[in-house]
Amino acid sequence: MLKLIKKVLKTGKATVGYPFTPLDLAPNFRGKPQYTAQQCIACGACANACPSNALTMTTAQDGESIRWSLFLGRCIFCARCEEVCPTAAIKLSQEFELAVWRKEDLYETADFPVCQCRECGKPYAVQKEIDFALSLLQENGALSDRQIADRRAQYETCPACKKLHCLSSTDRIDIGRHMTTEAQP
Numbered sequence: 001m002l003k004l005i006k007k008v009l010k011t012g013k014a015t016v017g018y019p020f021t022p023l024d025l026a027p028n029f030r031g032k033p034q035y036t037a038q039q040c041i042a043c044g045a046c047a048n049a050c051p052s053n054a055l056t057m058t059t060a061q062d063g064e065s066i067r068w069s070l071f072l073g074r075c076i077f078c079a080r081c082e083e084v085c086p087t088a089a090i091k092l093s094q095e096f097e098l099a100v101w102r103k104e105d106l107y108e109t110a111d112f113p114v115c116q117c118r119e120c121g122k123p124y125a126v127q128k129e130i131d132f133a134l135s136l137l138q139e140n141g142a143l144s145d146r147q148i149a150d151r152r153a154q155y156e157t158c159p160a161c162k163k164l165h166c167l168s169s170t171d172r173i174d175i176g177r178h179m180t181t182e183a184q185p
């Protein structure tokens, strides 16, 4: 017995002291995705990239905002969301103690107001995303204030209305262009 105790003392601790002492995690450990709503522009890139559908973008109940939602119960900690996020709004943390009492506690959500199209009034795009694109142009200094205002009107118009404005009138279309002698080689 004494021989065994001596051997054990010589060997030292074979286990870690967790949970009484914190675990020593690798720097690239992939834990719970940490989300900062202030930084998010609701572009939807993370929801597109998420392979397990843990991240979703849906219309909120009020119908006037887009809901960003993370369900941790589906997350596989692959870090695709972190890779694609253009504003570093989501990053995988070192947090791994994720047990909860209620399933609802595994959800995290954020609502973003939607811009209504200036022409037809239909919900069009997330307002914060448009503001972000314009602020990038402004910061870049490539456009004047007047040009930025013009771009805002353009960005706050839905694709269908933009298309309507760009259509040429029918009397300006040369339907038989390829049948004329000039058009032949």
Ligand code: SF4
Pocket: 033, 049, 050, 051, 052, 053, 054, 055, 070, 074, 075, 076, 077, 078, 079, 080, 081, 082
């Ligand atoms: S870590 Fe992967 S599975 Fe989890 S939310 Fe991000 S993209 Fe989705």
Ligand code: SF4
Pocket: 039, 040, 041, 042, 043, 044, 045, 046, 047, 068, 084, 085, 086, 087, 088, 089, 090
């Ligand atoms: S990719 Fe980033 S900015 Fe875009 S919706 Fe996801 S968290 Fe927000």
